[in-house]
Amino acid sequence: MTQPKLMKGSVPSILDTIGDTPIVKLNHVTEGIESEIYVKVEYLNPAGSMKDRVGLNIINDAEKRGMLGPGGTIIEATSGNTGAGLAMVAAIRGYKCIFVMPDKMSAEKVDALRAYGAKVVICPTAVEPSDPRSYYSVARRLVEETPGAYYANQYHNPANPEAHFLSTGPEIFEQTQGDFDVFVSGMGTGGTLSGSGRYLKEKMPNLTIVGVDPIGSLYYEYVKTGRMTKAFSYYVEGIGEDFLPSTMNLDILDDVVQVDDKECFMMTRDLVRKEGIFCGGSCGAAVMGAIKYAKQLKEPRRILVLLPDNAQKYLSKIFNDDWMRSNGFMDEEDATGTVAHILTGKPRQVLTIQRDATIRNAIGMMKEHGISQIPVLDESGRHCGLVSEIDLLNYLVENPKSVESSIADLVEGNYATVTPHTRIQLLRNIFNDAKVVLVIENDELKGLLTKIDLIDFIADQPLSKG
């Protein structure tokens, strides 16, 4: 029997509407910036994000490799968009889906996945990844116990970046014919950045690729210094990591920009209110990152920013004034101030030491200035880590004759990085995880803070009245 011809103006299934998302110029949030900023509106994909491309490619790839067949079950540890993409494709192809999520996720996200017919298993957030109740452990156990299970594993599945290499990258090139200079994307699994970035760089060798990373994630410091530093919690969803997923290819990155929760959320609200673009928090992050990058350019450039998902899932958070206020994101001026305020009370010059200095030099400096850690600079004058008194001590106890050896092997990454604009309220949380904080702006080391600096600063504040 011949298939009836498709009605004019229709497509065979919703999957045929994935992609072909528009690119739109920003006109208001970019006021005062010479560069032009354009956004690729990925929330117009049918399940609401660029992860529709990933869901489709992961399932196509698993079917092709014989890993997923009729009656099969797709399992993923996901907090949202990838789940929605997978669930949409699974609904059409008749697969079952089980998503394992941490309990901090919003009810809207859980309900959206259940709406597609997926089963959602909620696990406690406050347990170690190795705990059998953690969502990683539960996902792994379900994969072992479920016949015909396929673990989508977006953090280590090459089909994730490949989705963007095969779809987002070529689409952007076709739409623009390469008529832009800089590509900006948030950094989560790295699928978007690595996949689209690789395709675009092959076509446009002069393209600059810029990643955007939230303060609290480890990518920024890893790109700048090669060190894995302390990750700490932040609110913006979908970007930033506390480990390095194998789907992230940092080699194609030209630069990385840090953004904090407050600026991400204020920009997200502005994108909706001033540009009419109904987008989510990581979109505000990406645009904020692009604007920061544009501000330090010597001459105007055309910048294309990828916007991952829509505002719907964040209505009870970013777009809710009470939530914003109770988390300190709405105050005009944070009552307790920013990191810059703490730095003004400290000596201007930050003490640093060269990487090729000796252990004796470092001990001498610590003694002279009464400090117990010193930021280390590499040959080009860039900060590349920290040496601390305790590491020097431990090393010398084991190697008593080595005071003349270089400190290079003792440089460590046990610190967190912030900018001068980071709010003091956030700093309090950071010190729950990190011992030392380096303040960095435009690659320049502006200061080093310890808990006692914060305590001194808060103690010196005049008591508020009433």
Ligand SMILES: Cc1ncc(COP(=O)(O)O)c(C=O)c1O
């Ligand atoms: C809302 C949102 N933004 C950004 C990202 C980051 O994209 P990628 O994982 O491709 O790096 C994700 C990833 O899940 C996301 O859900």
